[in-house]
Every structure is written in C-alpha cells, then in structure tokens.
Amino acid sequence: MFAVVALSLMSAVSWAQGKVVVLDPTGAVMGTTAAKAKFEKLQKSAEFAAAKTKLDGLAADIKALQAEYQKNSAVWSKEQVAEKEKKLQSLGQDYQFQGKKLQTEQQALMQQIMQELGPKMEAAVKQLVESEKITMIIDAKAVMMSKPENDLTPKVTELLNKAK
Template sequence: MKLLKIIAVSVSIAFAPVVFADKLAVLGVQEALLKSNAAASFKKSLQNELKGDESRLLELEKQAKMMREKIQKNSSSMSDNELKQARLQFQKVFQEYQRNGQELQQKRAEREQGFIKDMKPKLDDIIRKIIKDNKYDVILAKQATVYYGKGFDITPTVVKLLNK
C-alpha cells in the first residue's frame, strides 16, 4: 500500500506542469503609491481640506470629556432633574461627536479612494513599461512574498517613475 502511494506521488510529480520564470521581481504597489510625491501632495491637501472638520471634532471631544467629568464630580450634589439634564446634554454632545467622527472617516476614505483611482492608470502604465523594458516573466506582490533576495524589489523604481 505504501509502495503504491509512493509511486502515485512520484508519477504525479513527474507529470506536474512546471513553470520556469527567467526574470522575477517583487513590487509593493501600495508602498509605491504612498511613497510617491503625488501621495505626499495629496495628504497635505487633504489635511488642509479637512482641517475645519478635525477642529470641530476635537472641540466636541473636549466638550464631551468636560461634561462627563462634571457629572462624575458633581453627581452627588445635583438634584435628580439636574443630573438627568446633564446626562442628556452629555449624550447629545457625544452622539454629535460620534456622527462627526464617522462623517470625517467616510470623507477621508472617499478622497483616498479617489486618489488611488486617479493614480491607477499611471501606475499600470509604469508597471507595463517596467515589464516590457526588463522582460519580467513574473512580478509578485511584495506583501505575499516570504523572502526575496537583494535586487528583486522594483518598488523604488516604480516610485521614481511615479515622481516623474
């Protein structure tokens, strides 16, 4: 029985399709995009665009913390009605804080997706050019690669070309 298994495995290995790649590289696509001048410029403009929203969010956070601390410190000296009012005010400010935070996150994510969508055609052209110029057979995602030797990473080259 063991002999049959060994023979079956040997035969399947012998007839398994083997792929040979003469030229291989690894690429961190997201890393290349994030290290580009365009990404730095985008990040700066996004920061300026969202500055007001972020300031408002920080102010709401500060208000909510102050209200919570006030309730914690003065709850024993407040009447039930005053305590109820203070808690309602806190809840209102906290809900506004959460809503604004979610809106800010969504706005940021939408802008980032827009940036990636705008950069994708340029990135694809650069990758095609690198493949053609260097005659690569395979380009692996850097994140999915366990090990690669020196000289296989083409990410810095992609960043240079993105910056042109």
C-alpha cells in the same frame, strides 16, 4: 506514491525559480509626492480645517463632561445625571458625525487620486514585472510576513513620482 513525491518536488523547484513579490497598491499611490501634496492641500483648506477644529472641540467637551460626571455624579440629582448623560450622548453623536464627514472627504480624495494614478501604476508594475522577471505579485495586506527586498511598493512609488 513515488510519482506524487516526484511531482511535488518538481512543483517546488519550479516555484523556487520564479520571483514572488508583495505590493501595497494604495500605499504605493498614496506615498507619491502628488498624493501627499493633495492631502496637504485638503488639510489646509478652510472647510476641512474648520471641521477638524470643531471635531477637536467636541472631543475636549466630551472629555471635560466625562471628568465632571465622574467627579460629581454621586452628589447630583437623578435629573442632573440624566441631563448630563443626554448631553454626553448628544456630544458623542456630533463627534461621530463630524468624524465621518472628515473621513468621507479624505476617502473621496483618496479615490480620486487612485483613479488618476491607477493607469500609471499599472504601467509601472508591468515595467517592473518585465525588468525584474517577477512571476507573481501578492497584495501586501494578504501577507503576514515578507522581507523588505520582496516589497515592490517603494519601487512603484518611485516610478510613479518620475512619471508625468
């Protein structure tokens, strides 16, 4: 029994000697000026802007039709109610399609940026592991709570911004 307690205390002491930090790799890369500039360029592109405008228009049409439906459905005939419900369903499907289209474009750009900056991020992390004597890095998404000083993400972003 004494040996188990001694071993658990020794492992706790050795654990305390190491530096454990958290890192959000996607956040570090997407926080760079290069990534922000690419997303800004995408959002200003004619095709993306047109799709976004269409999505916003669909949202307004859905909202207006829902308001009209709530206001007048009690006095409409069954045919009118069915017609409005069908139109609402159609608008909803168009809205989902446009939303997925925009999301797909953003995800493709995000994946491209991650591939471009991935090797640089790896080098930045290795540099910080050595310079700060880090023994363990945990994905920030897997951690419920962490002190800001234990978050490596801003430091990685800073090194990525400086890297050419």
